Amino acid sequence: MTAPAFDAARARADFPILATEVRGKPLTYLDNAATGQKPQVLIDAVERYYRAENSNIHRGVHYLSEQATDAYEAARAKVAQFIGIADQDEIIFTRGTTESINLVAHGFIETVFQAGDEILISHMEHHANIVPWQIAAEKTGAILKVVPVDDRGVLDMAAFEQMLSAKTKLVAITHISNALGTINPVEEIIEKAHAIDVPVLIDGAQSTPHMAVDVAALGCDFFVFSGHKVFGPTGIGVLWGKREWLERFPPYQSGGDMIEKVDFDGTTYKGIPGKFEAGTPHIEGVVGLAVAIDYLMGLDRKGALLHEAALLKAATEQLSAIDGLRIIGTSPHKASVISFLINDIHPHDIGTFLDADGVAIRAGHHCTQPLLKRFGVPATARASFAFYNDFDDVDRLVKAVQKMQKFFG
Amino acid sequence: MSDELHDLYQSIILDHNKRPRHYGALEDSTHTAEGYNPLCGDKINVHVILRGETVESIQFEAACCAICKASASMMTEALLGQTIENSQHAHARVSELLNADKDTSADISEEGELAALAGVKKFPARIKCATLPWHTFESALKNPVG
Numbered sequence: 001m002t003a004p005a006f007d008a009a010r011a012r013a014d015f016p017i018l019a020t021e022v023r024g025k026p027l028t029y030l031d032n033a034a035t036g037q038k039p040q041v042l043i044d045a046v047e048r049y050y051r052a053e054n055s056n057i058h059r060g061v062h063y064l065s066e067q068a069t070d071a072y073e074a075a076r077a078k079v080a081q082f083i084g085i086a087d088q089d090e091i092i093f094t095r096g097t098t099e100s101i102n103l104v105a106h107g108f109i110e111t112v113f114q115a116g117d118e119i120l121i122s123h124m125e126h127h128a129n130i131v132p133w134q135i136a137a138e139k140t141g142a143i144l145k146v147v148p149v150d151d152r153g154v155l156d157m158a159a160f161e162q163m164l165s166a167k168t169k170l171v172a173i174t175h176i177s178n179a180l181g182t183i184n185p186v187e188e189i190i191e192k193a194h195a196i197d198v199p200v201l202i203d204g205a206q207s208t209p210h211m212a213v214d215v216a217a218l219g220c221d222f223f224v225f226s227g228h229k230v231f232g233p234t235g236i237g238v239l240w241g242k243r244e245w246l247e248r249f250p251p252y253q254s255g256g257d258m259i260e261k262v263d264f265d266g267t268t269y270k271g272i273p274g275k276f277e278a279g280t281p282h283i284e285g286v287v288g289l290a291v292a293i294d295y296l297m298g299l300d301r302k303g304a305l306l307h308e309a310a311l312l313k314a315a316t317e318q319l320s321a322i323d324g325l326r327i328i329g330t331s332p333h334k335a336s337v338i339s340f341l342i343n344d345i346h347p348h349d350i351g352t353f354l355d356a357d358g359v360a361i362r363a364g365h366h367c368t369q370p371l372l373k374r375f376g377v378p379a380t381a382r383a384s385f386a387f388y389n390d391f392d393d394v395d396r397l398v399k400a401v402q403k404m405q406k407f408f409g
Numbered sequence: 410m411s412d413e414l415h416d417l418y419q420s421i422i423l424d425h426n427k428r429p430r431h432y433g434a435l436e437d438s439t440h441t442a443e444g445y446n447p448l449c450g451d452k453i454n455v456h457v458i459l460r461g462e463t464v465e466s467i468q469f470e471a472a473c474c475a476i477c478k479a480s481a482s483m484m485t486e487a488l489l490g491q492t493i494e495n496s497q498h499a500h501a502r503v504s505e506l507l508n509a510d511k512d513t514s515a516d517i518s519e520e521g522e523l524a525a526l527a528g529v530k531k532f533p534a535r536i537k538c539a540t541l542p543w544h545t546f547e548s549a550l551k552n553p554v555g
Contacts, residue, residue, distance in 0.1 A: 023411065346474035348449050349418075352532060356414040365450045378450035378472050407418070408475075 006303035012388040014039040014295070025358025028396045033178050033337055033384035034362050036209055036231040038292070045291040046233065049284045056280055058257055072283055075290035076273070079238055082293045083204075083223060084214035087243060092276045093286055096237035097205040098128040100224035101172070103239055103276060104201055105132035107249030108170060115141030117169040120198075122147040122155055122184070123374055124177040127367040129203050133172060142169065149374065153180040153329040157188065164192060171200045175207035179366040179382065180329025181312075181337030183207075190220050199245070205229055209386065210308060210335050212301045215240060227285060231386075232292030236285030239276075246272045253278040304387035308336040311385045311394055318398040322405055328375050336385035339366075341377060342401070345408045350381040353407070357400040416528030417535070418475065425479035425522075430486055435468035442552045444545030446537055451477050455545045462492045467546075474538050476529055481542035483522050493550065499523075500543045507536050 012018050015037045020027050029037060049071075055064035057072045073088075080088040094100045113119070119133045123146050137144045145168075147160045155173075164171070171193045176183050190200045199221035207213055208225040215223045222245070227236035241249075251258055251269055258278040260268040269275045315338055319325055324343035342350065351363030362382045365372050372378060383397055435441075435456035444453045451473035458466035467488055469481045480503075488496045506527045529539045 346451075346477075348451070348474035348535070348538065349476070352417065352535060353414065356411045364448065369450070372450070378452065408423070 004303075006300055006307040006387065008307055008388060008390045011299065011304075012390065014041070015388055016040055016043070018388060022358050022360070023356055025356075026396075028357075028359040028393045028400075030383040030385060030389065030393060030397060031360045031362050032209065032386040032389075033206060033229075033366075033382065035228045035234070036386055037388070038231060038233075039295050041295055042232060042288050042291045046284050046288045049287050053287075054284075057283060058274075068283060071287050071290075072281070075286045078290040078293055080240075082297060083208075083225075083238075083240060084216045085240055086216065089272050090240055090243055090246060092239040092241070092246070092273045093281055094224075094237045094239050094276075095235055095282070096226040096228070097126075097203060097224050098237075100222075100237050100239035101128055101201070101203070102132050103249075103252045104172075104222050104224075104241065105136045106252050107245065109136050109139050110250050111248050112169055113137075113140035113142040116167065117142040118145050118163075118165070118167040119143070120145050120147060120160075120163055120168050120171045120173075122160075122173050123149045124153065124155070124180060124182060124184075124368065124371050125172075125174055126178055126203065126205070127369070128205075129172055129174060129201075130370065143167075146370075147173075149182075149371070152331050153177065153182045153375075154331045154333075155182070155184050157185065160189065161192060164196065164198065166196060168193070168196075168198045171198055172203070173200070174203040174205075175213070176210065176335045176337075177329070177368075177371075178206045178337070179339055179368040179371055179380070180331065181334040181339070181384075182329060182331040183333040183335055185333075186218060186220070190218060194219065206335065206337075211305050221245060227289040227292065230289075230292055230296060232289040233282075233285040236282050236289050238289075243272065246276070249276075251275050251278065255279050257281075299387065307387055308385055308389075311389055311391065312336040312338070314391060315383065315385070315394045315397060318394065319401065322398075322401060323409075324405065325401070328372075328377065328380050336389075337382065338384070339380040339382045341380055342405055343408075345404070347379040347381040349408070350401075350404060353404040354381075354397070354400045357396065357403070359397055359400045361397075413528070413531045417532055419525045419528060421483075421522050421525040422475060422479040422528075425482035426475035429469075429471075429478055429482040431468045431482070431489070433468055433470060435466060438466075438468075438554055440549045440553055442545050442548035444541045444548065446473075446477075446541055448537070449474070451538060451541055453477065453481055453542055453545050455481070455542065455549045457546070457549050459493075459550075462494070464488050464491050464493070464496060469542065469545075471542075473541070474535075476535050476538040477541050480526060480539040483526070484542050484546060487521075487523060488546065496546070500547065503543055504540065506530070507539055 055068040057069040201222035204225040228234040347363035438456035453471040
């Protein structure tokens with residue numbers, strides 16, 4: 001017997017924005033790689049938090065503060081469970097993937113990198129996983145090395161092996177490319193790096209929305225992702241790092257809540273995770289993130305992934321049939337992301353034209369300028385699907401693109 | 410197709426996009442500048458030959474959207490042979506055309522082809538596309554070659 005197909009219609013009904021209209025047309029939301037939409041349970045939870053639960057954490061002895069502190073720490077446990085981590089103290093709340101990577105970069109600048117050390121990233125990284133390492137290299141004299149990708153957008157693993165050496169002090173690589181959808185062989189990357197004791201950071205911003213990620217099984221040293229891309233609130237993100245690394249790193253920001261004892265003669269800090277969470281945190285963001293994660297974990301995630309693969313296949317086939325349309329990123333291992341160009345129509349014009357039909361896509365460089373330069377294009381149009389998208393969305397995308405192609409043709 | 414979209418991609422805009430006027434490098438240019446919109450990656454180079462206070466020749470090269478390219482193309486037509494002072498007036502008028510808070514429909518007829526840019530103001534995300542060539546021209550005036 002085969003398992004019942006994923007019920008996208010049911011999931012779709014959980015997201016009120018998907019039933020709205022934009023510019024007089026039903027919303028076709030295909031910008032999920034930029035941010036995910038929010039389920040009603042999350043909207044309710046954040047509303048409830050401010051209506052009935054709001055209080056600061058780790059301070060008051062009063063009822064609400066205790067409740068808020070409990071909810072905040074329960075969320076940490078939920079996040080740990082979400083990515084398969086046993087030790088919840090290794091979960092640090094940040095503002096997002098970008099801040100998570102910056103925190104790790106700061107730790108490496110302060111405790112690891114020396115002149116001549118090498119940092120290995122890939123050509124398909126988001127700017128968030130490029131610029132912090134460029135700055136780290138500038139500050140310490142370390143050297144940033146970039147693993148190339150081939151014409152399909154597949155990482156050159158032979159080059160990776162050649163570039164990986166005793167000089168390498170960190171490999172920082174994306175799990176899934178936000179611009180192309182390429183799924184990288186992170187297991188193999190981690191295994192090869194660990195074979196010569198090189199730590200690995202995995203950018204999970206694009207993988208966590210699509211698939212269940214068991215970070216403990218992956219065995220990397222750092223894993224980072226954003227709340228808003230897993231259908232949670234904006235402004236909240238996660239850094240998971242192995243305890244020995246996090247304990248070794250100095251505080252990233254300092255002030256209230258991260259201290260043990262403050263004296264003008266000297267201050268001592270909390271242990272992890274508190275050491276990295278200075279100031280009043282984004283409490284409703286954390287509470288909302290836990291609810292979003294709970295929602296995701298309640299879904300048939302394997303079924304959702306298969307559903308997304310079917311959407312990707314249908315959209316790829318139908319778009320490819322359009323005269324002059326070229327897909328950038330054709331890895332055999334791909335998440336439901338399609339970057340495309342049509343003849344010499346600029347992606348900005350594609351975006352505006354599709355928007356008039358209620359189809360929301362991203363047009364631009366996707367914060368991956370070096371990658372697009374490698375493909376010789378300044379920008380692409382990108383449609384990215386989530387589990388709540390359906391074949392009607394594919395249909396509306398394809399029809400809107402056909403209409404546009406005729407118009408500019 | 411919506412009316413607003415139709416106003417944005419008027420036939421004049423599409424024509425300038427397909428057959429941009431004064432397109433390409435300019436030998437002996439006296440002033441030049443590159444304009445770049447980091448938001449979308451639009452890139453444009455404006456080359457000018459100034460003789461005294463007059464724009465004797467103007468050319469552009471671009472990797473950009475239809476709105477940006479059409480605006481650049483129409484700009485070269487509007488500015489060719491003009492004094493610097495007149496070119497600055499033209500820039501000011503285009504800025505007014507693109508100002509969403511201003512109703513410019515009354516005096517639009519005086520602008521000739523440039524009036525086609527008025528359709529852009531209903532698309533706030535695209536206004537920078539239309540203004541980039543003009544800002545780049547201003548930069549070129551301040552940037553003598555060599």
